[in-house]
Amino acid sequence: MKIRDISRMAWEQVKRRKVVTGLCMTGISIGCAAIIVALSVGQSAQVYVTEQVNQSFKMDEIMVSPGGGIPSNGKGGSGGGGSGEVNENLDPGKLTDQKLKIIQGLNHVKAASPFQEAGYLQLVTIDNKIADVRIIVADLQMLTEYDHKFKQGGANGQPGTIVLNYGATLGLIDLETRQKLYESMGNDPFNQDIQEQYRKLSVQPSELYRKQIQIQAQDYSTTTPATKLSSPLQVGGILEGAKGIDDMQASYDKIMYISPETAAQLSKELVFDNSTTSVLNLPEEGSYNAVTVKVDDVANIKSVEQMIQKLSLNAQDNLFQQEMLKEQFDMIKMAALGIGVFILIIASISIIVAMTMSTHQRRRQIGIMKVLGANMGQIRNMFITEAALLGLLGGLLGVLFSYLIVMGLNKLVGSAGDGMNFFIPPMNLPIGISFAIMTGVLSGIYPAISASRTDALTAIKRD
Amino acid sequence: MLRVEDITHSFKTGNEWTSVLHKINFAVKQGEMVALLGSSGSGKSTLLNLMAGLMKPTEGHIYIADQDIVKMGENKLAEFRRKHIGFIFQAYELITSLTVRENVELPLVFQSVSPSVRKKKALALLEQVGIPDKADLFPSQLSGGQQQRVSIARSLITEPSVIFADEPTGNLDSKTEEEIISILLNLNRTMKTTFIVVTHEYKVAEQMQRIFTLRDGFLITEQQTAAKAGQQAAVETEAQAAAETEEQTAVEAEQKAAVETEQKAAVETEEQTAAGTEEQTPAEAEQQTPAEAEPAEGGKP
Numbered sequence: 103m104k105i106r107d108i109s110r111m112a113w114e115q116v117k118r119r120k121v122v123t124g125l126c127m128t129g130i131s132i133g134c135a136a137i138i139v140a141l142s143v144g145q146s147a148q149v150y151v152t153e154q155v156n157q158s159f160k161m162d163e164i165m166v167s168p169g170g171g172i173p174s175n176g177k178g179g180s181g182g183g184g185s186g187e188v189n190e191n192l193d194p195g196k197l198t199d200q201k202l203k204i205i206q207g208l209n210h211v212k213a214a215s216p217f218q219e220a221g222y223l224q225l226v227t228i229d230n231k232i233a234d235v236r237i238i239v240a241d242l243q244m245l246t247e248y249d250h251k252f253k254q255g256g257a258n259g260q261p262g263t264i265v266l267n268y269g270a271t272l273g274l275i276d277l278e279t280r281q282k283l284y285e286s287m288g289n290d291p292f293n294q295d296i297q298e299q300y301r302k303l304s305v306q307p308s309e310l311y312r313k314q315i316q317i318q319a320q321d322y323s324t325t326t327p328a329t330k331l332s333s334p335l336q337v338g339g340i341l342e343g344a345k346g347i348d349d350m351q352a353s354y355d356k357i358m359y360i361s362p363e364t365a366a367q368l369s370k371e372l373v374f375d376n377s378t379t380s381v382l383n384l385p386e387e388g389s390y391n392a393v394t395v396k397v398d399d400v401a402n403i404k405s406v407e408q409m410i411q412k413l414s415l416n417a418q419d420n421l422f423q424q425e426m427l428k429e430q431f432d433m434i435k436m437a438a439l440g441i442g443v444f445i446l447i448i449a450s451i452s453i454i455v456a457m458t459m460s461t462h463q464r465r466r467q468i469g470i471m472k473v474l475g476a477n478m479g480q481i482r483n484m485f486i487t488e489a490a491l492l493g494l495l496g497g498l499l500g501v502l503f504s505y506l507i508v509m510g511l512n513k514l515v516g517s518a519g520d521g522m523n524f525f526i527p528p529m530n531l532p533i534g535i536s537f538a539i540m541t542g543v544l545s546g547i548y549p550a551i552s553a554s555r556t557d558a559l560t561a562i563k564r565d
Numbered sequence: 566m567l568r569v570e571d572i573t574h575s576f577k578t579g580n581e582w583t584s585v586l587h588k589i590n591f592a593v594k595q596g597e598m599v600a601l602l603g604s605s606g607s608g609k610s611t612l613l614n615l616m617a618g619l620m621k622p623t624e625g626h627i628y629i630a631d632q633d634i635v636k637m638g639e640n641k642l643a644e645f646r647r648k649h650i651g652f653i654f655q656a657y658e659l660i661t662s663l664t665v666r667e668n669v670e671l672p673l674v675f676q677s678v679s680p681s682v683r684k685k686k687a688l689a690l691l692e693q694v695g696i697p698d699k700a701d702l703f704p705s706q707l708s709g710g711q712q713q714r715v716s717i718a719r720s721l722i723t724e725p726s727v728i729f730a731d732e733p734t735g736n737l738d739s740k741t742e743e744e745i746i747s748i749l750l751n752l753n754r755t756m757k758t759t760f761i762v763v764t765h766e767y768k769v770a771e772q773m774q775r776i777f778t779l780r781d782g783f784l785i786t787e788q789q790t791a792a793k794a795g796q797q798a799a800v801e802t803e804a805q806a807a808a809e810t811e812e813q814t815a816v817e818a819e820q821k822a823a824v825e826t827e828q829k830a831a832v833e834t835e836e837q838t839a840a841g842t843e844e845q846t847p848a849e850a851e852q853q854t855p856a857e858a859e860p861a862e863g864g865k866p
Contacts, residue, residue, distance in 0.1 A: 111674075474672045476675045477643035477675075478640060558619055
């Protein structure tokens, strides 16, 4: 019996037996939609969380530091410390300019540039608003190579210009207001109005682009804290905020990017009389305490990392974050799949019942076919094909349902104000449909065997 | 073509065995059309089902095209039925979801014959049974007679060795019955297909070439019908007529001679009476003449 004939006969039956078809399709479509939605929700959540993690931990970047660990302002070990007695021959773990050039020349390396943490200082605007910022010394023109986008301005490379991240433009409060607010919060920590006022001020934006700011350093070593202000610096650019991060979160991470030249200038300016060291934590010239390497593909991270380690340097990637997430989401996906399969099993019971009922109703037809020469295999195949067809139709309906469900979820989440977006990865559709067909076939086996064993004579006998 | 040897069939009801057929033996030649005649419960349908391989006999053998179908397994039997057996049901048994043409094609579907070949054959057979214009209709749109014609076309499509017809006119009025029997007779004559027709009506059975009469599971008579006798009967009738004419002539001659003898004797008697001598009476003389003719052979039973 040709597949075409079996399929056509199965299709005729599916069309003809609308109640059975409807029952079976409903059952299968629910199961199929459950699988597709469950997998999709799991994957959507994974993408969402990965994006969130990527804001802080970029998966395609390697953080390189001197082999002996990050130095403490030029003192001892492998750091880029200022002791002239330590040279590269004696300290093979030192992160030198020469090593940086080697790293930049490695295969799969898109960019390698120093991003040196120089400590926390206060940013002071002309109108006397202040904020604590993290100072990072970097080649400002390299910022875009590391996926940073400018919201305003850019990196012009002129000495005395700085770049701020989006968070640094939020929550700048004048000193007096800040002190009053802190005092009020200290006196009445559970006052909701004060809390709300603090929250509002924390995310209040300030227009800083092309404005002049100063850096203020404080010396806490003396009994009366002394402060020093830098010469004015111009805000040459403001970076875009990270996607999916709200203003409150952004306001917690305030960063000021300065060029090495500006850093050197600030280092000279912000030295207290009673101290021999700068308030900026900088390595000696020609060496670095941190370099960030951008690799062309996450898949090449490990190989590049190994090559960097051969230069007696520390290299750390963020893949462990991904692996940790993957483990968690694999568990979520398995659980979701389990739920979907469970629903399909329940649905399959309805198919078995409907198909068995259908088999019983068609006993006479089966009997006639057997008298006309159909063998057990042919009868069985006809019923299994019919069940598979029901599975396919149920699967297609399930795809439709799953899109409706995901649309509903997006509306629900959208109305809740969350930035998460649910989507159905295309790969989930064939998975869902395959499960639906498999359920149809498995559920159809018993009725098909039962049909094929029908005694022809008993079936055609009329009472 | 078909040989039934010592077929016995019983079935168990509770703890008791009921015998349905007892040592049935007969054979049907290729191209023959025979009737299994019997009243309800005589075992004729059981015998038909056994011959069609739908049941297994308790004992005995059934050979169709020299193959013992009793020994075949279910799938082998299905294959055998597909190739060698056609079936016409009393209630037509068409599949309502398929069109007339698709119903006729159905046995070929199980043989994996290509759709174009199936269609061509089905249309030719529908033409042969007189309903070429009904090919695309559904069985529910046809009359009983038309449905039976579809059933006949379906039974013929595989060109089987033998067609079993179970009360093929049982659901039809007398006019349609005649038409259907006429179609079957015509197909038997033109296609030389062997037909075994189960019926309880003598008027249907008598149109077949031979009748096997069953009563209470026994094959009680096997007789040739007028149809089978056909030409043979006609030849025999002519011969008998000729013999009768000859005999009649002889009788007449004898009677004439007897009359003459009588007259002569009367004269002689008169002469003898006159002379006092007693002779044999004319009645006694008549009894000795070969006046009784034997009945003719053949004809209707």
